[in-house]
Each structure stands twice: as structure tokens, then as C-alpha cells.
Amino acid sequence: MDALTAPPLLGRDDEIRCLSGMLTAARDGRGGALVLRGEAGMGKSALLAHVRESASGFRVLEASGSEFETELPFAALHQLCLPLLGSLTGHHREALDVAFGLAGGTPDVLRVGMAALDLLGGRGPVLCLLDDAHWLDEESARVFGFLGRRLASEPVVLVFAARQPWARSRLDELPGLELRGLADAEARALLSSGPVAVVDDKVRERLLAEARGNPLALLELPKAGGFALPDVTSVPSRIERSFQERWERLPAHARLLLTAAGADPTGEPGLLWAAASELGIDVASAGVEAEASGLVSISTRVRFCHPLARSAVYLAASPAQRQAVHLALAAATDPSTDPDRRVWHRAQAGTGPDDSLAAELERSAERASARGGVAAAAAFLERAAALSVDPGLRAGRTLAAARAKLDAGAVDVAAELLTTFSADDPQADLLRGRIAFARDKDNAGPSFVLRAARRMTGAAARDCVLDALEIALAFGRPSGVVEAVVREARSLDRGSDVLEALVLLADEGHAAAVPLLRQVFSGDDLAWTRHPALATVLAGELWDIGVHSSVTSWLVKTGQRSGSPFVLRLGLAQVATQAVLTGEFGTAMSAIAEEEAVADAVGVPPLRYSRLHLAAFRGRAQEVLAETGHSLREAGLLVANTHWASAVLHNGLGDYRVALAAAREAVAPGDLYLAGIALPELIEAAMRCGETAAASEALEDLVSRTSPCGTAWAGGVAACSQALVTGEESSFVTAVELLETSSAKPYLARAHLLYGEWLRRAGRRVDARVQLRLAHDLLSSIGMEAFAARAALELQATGEVARSRSARATDELTMQETHIARLVATGATSKEVAARLFLSPRTVDAHLRNIYRKVGINSRRQLADLFSSSA
16 A cells, blocks of 8 residues: 655554555556545645645645635636646637636636546646645535545545635535544644654643643643733644744735735745845845744745744734735736736725726626626726715616626625615616515515616516516416416506417416417527526416427527526526426437536536436336426426326326326426426326316316317327316227327327226226237336336236336446446447546546446447447
């Protein structure tokens, strides 16, 4: 086993063994990530230094988060990648150049993550050390989280050191170790080994008690003098004060140099010396004295002895000193290559309101936003608003800052910024609506948005009303919002758009609304694309798979082209839902796996409803139950989807009471689309439970929705439900004939099943066998296991034994493995699959080895043959 060669750190044997094991694994091509967490002084930085010195044969890259750069996008990633950047070419280099502001364009975090993975993964064993990870900028943290989840087949080790309490969440899902205080014996040994001998026993015991096992405290506090009065402040605060006391003993010009070093997040000596010249500091003597204090070392980089030392000396300086060093750093910063850091230093100087400086900050916000730095844009705008003299400019910048803060997830800060606006400001109300949705579960948001719409006119008012519904759909809580939107829309000028279709649906039903909906989706202006979530729902109201396919195709292409994870994930989830409805379960699995890959890449939970649909149609009760556990903790649409899926599942299982209860829940809210597609489930379950009145009422509703649509799917489903309620054989025949011309194979298979069950109960066993055999074969080929088992039981009741489907070799594959296998089977290379799923080619090859083992093959050609034979 590879052992770290540096002298062991007291009390950190477990951590050293863990890190040693990671180095050994990385040499074998199995990388990983680890987050070291603990309060300041617990030895996180010491462990990073220990690993750095012990990683023989590794290329070591280092970076650190900075309190001053938490809002600058990709700042920490730039630090880490800079030494290797020249070795990267092609589109990956372009992605990083855009992210780092070296080229124009809008960075895509997914492409940036893949570029960083390529940069680090192709250089032999690489060790990446990131200190002060609690100060990582949001964009870098997202990329590091992306990388940390994808190193299993890469010779790369990522080690982060982050202070507790842990504020960032992007790295939370990575493996972590919490560093606690040293045990008593270890603490005594460290105190005895320190640079200052503590000879007084009482002082020693007090220091041991107050340090609480904190290694840095045990080394630093004795330097402050052993006979001070007991201190009740926190250990990190006492350590900082110890550093400040050492700073205070320095000459004035050395203190000012250290303050400038503390204010500069780049650690570039050239910039520090230039700022020192601006301040009139005698660089030679000040540098010697600063280094002699032990607080800092200056060589190729400016390094403080500990992150706390940096913050301590900066905070110890007077406001006038901090103002002076920021102005000097601004003057020393190149305005053409680093304009944002220059203007940030000027703003930090706190020289008072300044419209010119505010305008510069606003331009920096625009640049940050273009680079995907939402948090940076928000910070720049907030500071610009504070420095604005002109009231109109201040108001506009405050609104922009609130919007950016909300986009960055700082909901409370956004709300606080809006307190300066009156209740009759429509733009402020739009933001208040979004904030309410983000905070609450009670649908308070639409009231603000709709109030804003009342103070608008024309197209702006109509768009604003639709925004209320789009926001509700995005947050999964549309129940009740449709009605409010329709009420508001009635007071507006009438139009021929999506909003008008909603009003017609509510007031006059599908017969009046369907023609306008078809016009909306067939028009050239693509106005529906401004509200994509609403468009997917309204397309479902048409019972037209072709229209839904057009909407879905636009979403996927637009998401891929624009790099918008939300649009792409919505499109992929809709691809999966459509594939479920058409019986293409392999396609559904692939789309679900791809959506989950995108969600994982951007560090958000996957969209669960398409997985629910697939599990229900496949008859996988345990999977539905597992997904239900997630879904019922959510609200709105996801819960409605859960009830619909439960109704489908239990109809397949023949548990009609449970199916009926679930279908009633799915229909009850009156949500768009789901209320309609759940009606056939309610009718089937109600008839099996003898509740004919409920079935008849639901049938009337279903027919009113499907008849105006005029599609074979709509007509076939309605005819099948009609046959169940009325017992008319001609309706069964009509249902089968219509559904045979549609792509909705699961509904055709179920129509054969229901027709066969009806024939058997009518005593027509020979005729029943024909329908049940067709049903069983089709259900089995699609993979609708519960319904296929139901058909087999019905066939057995007619005196015939159904042919059991032999297990497919691919049945044991996970969704991600199925997707990879399908892509490879079509001829895709590992590199192409990797780009599709935001993985490295090595990881794809590792998955392929697992796939080969599970299905009993050993080549890509055999994989292609396997999927060809099972198609």
C-alpha cells in the first residue's frame, strides 16, 4: 500500500490513510474527490500541504477560494487550470476561454465541466488541492462538483478544504471527512513541540482547555503570551487576534504591505509590488519585515501562513488603510485585461456615491452575466445601486440586482432589495411573485404577478398573466392558478394566443379551444416558446402525439443549442413521456438517463415524473413506490403525476379499488392535461368496482375533451371507455380500429385486453382468445409486465396458456447502462457517448465492461447484434 512519505501529523492518522489510499487508487486510474471540513485551525491546510509533499509522480495543481472573489465567475477554476491551459486545444479550449473571459460568448457549465475533465484527465496522475473551498465562487463550485462525481475512471484526485459551518452546497454530495479536535494526549504533545515553550503548568492546562484540541490554536496562542487573562471568544477568533497582534508589532510600511496582500485575492507578487509602489512603500525593507513575521511568504506567489492570517491582517487595518490599498490595487490592475477586478477594488475603496463608478460596475455586471456569473452580476449590480446618485438609475439598478440575486438563489437578499419599492410598481411585483413561489408552498406568487399585469396593457399584460402560470408550472404548483389566470384574462383585450385558448378551455370547453390551440402550435411565430412548460401541457390537451413531438423536438434542439439545462431537461423528460405513451420503453429509458445526466452535471435533482410514468406502464410496483416516496414530498404537478401513475399501475395489477382512489386524486385538482389523461383510468377502475355512475360521469367529461381533437388516439381511447360503460361491442371494434392507426401502442394493447375480457365474460371464449392473445403478445413485446400478466390470467381462464416471454439479456441493465449500450450499438464511439452524457471516455469504457459482463458478450459488434435482435 502506498504510504505518504511526509512526517505524520499528530492525530490525523485516519485522514492520512484515506488520502494515501486515494493516491494509490489514482495511480491505477481510479480517481476520486474528498472534502475536508472543520473549523478554522483544525489542520485542513496542513493536510493539503502534507499531501502535496507526498504525492510523488503526480502533477500538483492548487487553487483557493477567496472571500473577495466569491462573486467572480470561474475565478477558482481559472486558478487551478491556468498551468495546463496551454496544452488544451479545440472546442474544449474554447469553452474554457469563454469561461475565463479570454474569449467572447456565454459559458455553458456543462461544456466547461467536460473541458476541465479533459484537461485534468489526460495528464497522468493529477492532484488538485483547493483550500478555502467555503469561499469558492458558485460557478467554480458547480464545475468542481461535476468533476468530483466523474473521476471514478480518471487518474485524478480532488481534495477540498472547507471551513465549518459549511455554507456552500455544491460539494455536499461528494465524500467528506470532518476534522475534530485532537485527543488530550495528542494536544499535549503538539503544545510541547511548538515554537514557544510553556513552562507554567497552570498556563499549560488553561491553554489546553481553551484550545479544545484545535492544532493551530495550540501552536499560535502561546506566541501571544502565556499569562493573559482567560478569553471567552471562539478559538478561531482568538487565533485571528494572535495573528493581528503579530501584525501590530510590525513597522507601519510592513503592515500596509500585508494589508495590500490580504486585499488582493490573486496572490500575484507583481501586482502586490505595483500596488506597494502606488502606496509609496519601501518594497525591499517592507517585504523582508513582512516575511520575517512568519505571517506571509512571497516568492512565485504570495502565501499567508494560514487563511485566518490573511483575513486577520485585513480586518486589523483601519478603514482608511483598507481604502488606500484597494485604490492602489485598482490603479495597479490592468483595465483592459482585468476590468472587473479593477472596478471591484474601486468599489471596495468606499469613496462614496459615484455615478461614474456605478456605471462601470453595471458594465461589469453585464460582462459577468454574459459569462454565466449570475452571483457576480448580482453583486456588481447591488454595489452599483448603492453608489448611484441619480434616483432613476438607482431604482433600475436595484431592480436588476434583485432579479440577479433571485436568479443566484439569494431569495432573502432579493426580497430585502425590493422593500424600497412601492406596492404599485409592476416590475417589483413580478419579482415579488417569483420570490413568493421560491419561498412558499401556498401559491402566493401569482397574486403579485397578476397584480403587476393589471398595471400593464396590451401584449405585455397578456404575457405577464401567462408568466404567473408558467412560474406555477415551473415550481410544480399550478393548482388554483389556472382559475386565477383565466379570471384575470377575462378583463383583458381578447386575442388569438395561448391565453385566449386557456380562457376558451375554461369557459367554453375543448370544442371552442382546440381550433385555436392547433393554430397556436401550427403558426410561424412560435409565440408558445416563451412559455415552454405551459406549451408541453397544452399540447397534451390536443391528444395529438405529432404536435407533442414537434414541441418536444423544439425543446431538445433549443436546449442543446442554447446550453439551457432547464429547457434541455424539460425536452428530454417530454421525450421520455411520449416514448412511454407510444410503447418505446427503450427510448424512454435513454431519455430519462440523459435527463438525469444533465441534472447531475448541473447539480440539481432529476425530473421524476417521466420515471414514474415508465415504472407504472411497465408494472414495476416497487419502482413506483420508491418514486412516490420522493413525489409526495413535493407538490402540485408531481403529486398529480404520482396519482395518475398509481392508477395505471394498479389497473394493470387488477387492484381496482386502489386504482380508482388514485385516479380520483389525479382528476380532482382539474389540472391541465393530467385531469384528462387520467379519466380512462378512472372509468376502467370504476366499472370494475361497480361504480357505474362515476364511470358515466367521467366518460362524459372524457368525450367532451377528446371528440374535438379528432385524432386516432383520442377517438380510440374514448371509444374503448364508451364500450366499458355501455357494453356495446361496436365501440370496442371502433377503439381497436382507431388505435391501430395511431402510435399509441400501449392503448391499442389495452383495448385488445379489455375487449377480450368483455368477450370472455360474455361467454365467447374462442373470440376472447383472439383478442387476449393479441393483447398478451403486444403487451409483452412493449414490456408492460403487469398488464401482460393480467392478459395471461384471462387467457388461462379461456383454457389457453399464454406463452411466457423469455427474459432479455438487457433486462438487468440500469437505465444509464441501457442508454450507453443503445448508443454504442448504433455505432457511437466512447468519445461521442461521453460528450452526450457528460462523462469521460474512460468512464464510458468502464460502463461498457459492466454491460458486457451483465449480458455475456465481449465486443461492440455483439452489442449491436444483441440490440438488433431485441428490437
